[in-house]
Amino acid sequence: MTRIVGIDLGTTNSLIAYMDGQTPRVITGRAGRGMVPSVVAMTDNGLIVGDAAKEHLVRNPERTIYSVKRFMGKNLEDVAEELRYFPYSLKEQGGVIRIQVGDKTYSPPQISAMILKELKRRAEEHLGEDITKAVITVPAYFNDSQRQATKDAGLIAGLDVLRILNEPTAASLAYGLQEKTQGTIAVYDLGGGTFDISILKLKDGIFEVLATNGNTHLGGDDFDRTVVDLLLGEIRGQHGLTLEPYPDQMQALRLEAERAKIRLSDEHKTTVVIELPEGHGTFRREITRDQLEALTMGLVDQTLGPCRQALKDAGLQPAQIDEVVLVGGSTRMPLVRRRVQELFGKVPHSELNPDEVVALGAAVQADILSGGTQDMLLLDVTPLSLGIETMGGVVSPLIRRNTTIPASAKEMFTTYVDGQTSVDIHILQGERELARDNRSLARFQLKVPPLPAGVPRIEVMFLIDANGILHVTAKDVRTGQTQSIEVKPSYGLSDDEVERMIGESFAFAAEDLKARQLIEARTEAEAIRKATEKALRLGGHLIDAEETAAIQTALEALDTARAGDDHRGIRARIADVEKTTHHLAEILMDTSLQEALQNKKFSELT
């Protein structure tokens, strides 16, 4: 049985987790951190993902991609009003956003795939086995295009995505596993870019989602922007300086604003310090928590409407919610906690680490799918109503929001004109009456045999699977013949394009691997150089001059190799250094220094 991992692919941070016996665990990197910043830097030395990429945000703003999740399954028009906040350049092609870096363009699923690959690599290193299967989480309020884009990202990263799982429900699994709760819970998830509220009933191991709601464009990023806009205005006022044309300045400002916001969750006031360009000196400003709350109040209050709607859809009063669980980094803001507490009339839970709980839940779901845990079952819902366009541009609903999935609906189609050979079908997602106010998912043409009007009878089956993804099939009722439908997604990559991207991803993989191996070899060379120098300082007097000279020569050769870009050459010189220092290491081990050195390997002595 191949292992299935759980992945939280976040706007700001991503994590990977697995089931260790009965316990879900987040896999940490070398630095012991579970969170991988969802940042990708395209540097001259290759691709960098995560913490190291974050350093490039200011240094290399046009080539460092962050918050790409905001663009998944979207077109340019959808994100028009936030474009000015991004330093990298966005275009559109075939209804899909493309990110332009140098002379290459990338779709959001491709960038997400780079993050997924980093997580995959991390898991492979930790578990010592190939990882090919995953559960990936998405905001519950993600529509079909956004889910499909996430699935595409998995494919491009070489992962078989066995389930697209809703983030708040994933959190409830982790929470339920730990607390063994029964009753009604509300999961309030506010991260960097998205907001979800889900209301669930927990009973005898069944996690039944009663209702969900949210906003896929509301989160900590938006809070940061209120602070950025404030600072931009003041800098303009006081210094007559417009920072917008400086992408590096804008990034520095954004990061400083975010840090200030985070500090204000613990402190009542803080100072932002910004180095201005072109001899304008330093800009300093004190910000209080009250000021931040005044700036972000409107945004936080925007989360309350969806909460009320979800309660209403679940047929519950706030007092009937037994527990409220907080998920996502932004729920650390005191204002958010206060508002949630006021709405539900109870102190929200936050015992579980709000950063990790989604990934842990994804690992639990992965375990269920792989046949491990069998006593828990998640019954989730579709967040948005699904319908088709009818006469006059009105939507005829087929599957209502908050319907338990898998869900299906059948619709019979016929013709209006004698001899008509096709019927156009337009599928939409959303709650509005008119087609044009909803999200267009896809259009397709139903083929009909030429017959008098009203005689053909084509039954179309719309099925939303357990991932919340739509499948369409059609059958001619008269002949019993089935037909394959060519659906053109309105805002998604075509199958061919995904196929091509998978191919490219493997091509890049070779390049990326080379870049990684070089970086790793150089890092190791640096470590062994330091260790050797230290050993020479400690025990140089215990060996003869000839031996010392040999070590020096080996070190020089290592330096030369390190300046080149052949990782094998570097590895060979590392081996040389280890050979020439072997005797010295032994001596050091044997001497009274032994104790200080403990059992560490020579190369670890830094």
Place this chain on the structure above:
Amino acid sequence: MTTDGMQKAPTKRSELQMARSMCWHCQSEITGEYFCEQCVKVQPLSKEMDYFTCLGLPRLLNIDLAALEAKFYDLSRAFHPDFYQRKTASEQDISLGNSAMLNTAYRTLKDPVLRAEYLLRLEAGSAKDIRTSPPADLFEEILTLQEDLEAFRAASDQAPAAVASLRTKLAADRELLEQRQRDMEARLLELFSRWDALHDRRPQAAPATPHSQQDKEAVLKEMRELLSNRTYLRNIVNDLIATTA
């Protein structure tokens, strides 16, 4: 969004219907309820199966919701795609189809109004006619309300005092209509019990007499009237709420 070419379907519907009593996989006769006792493969629910049968219930309108939920959870554990991840493509398809049907059945039977509407459809077939004319016994009230609403819409840019008095009038109208709604719901529940009493004389117990058949039809007819009146009323109240909001 993905589309499946229909060629992917593992088994033809016609075959399945014919072979309901035969396992689609090992062809042995099925004695178990949802699984073949020979090869333990899950069996597809028949497309003709009604929602009551699906949830193991007699065709009665008063339902024990806790028992219904327990049955739904049980069957979810039997059919949900989560538990078929490692099975064959055919079994996965059956699991998907069965789960979707189970979910629809549960959603329909859980809600009293949907349940009653569904029963009407089952019992009366497609003969169900949805009337769109206003219910006769509500004619007066609806006429008054319509006038009040007109006046309110026209008055929205007039003196605040006039608007306020119209608002009070509409609030009173709303109160009245909501009382009618509650009356209707109470009557609906009475009809539920009447139906159940009549229906409990199952053919096996005592063959349906022409008399009991007539009684049943009378209940169904009144229920149909009531449900369409209720829909009509609800739309009006929603309109009222939207206008005065």
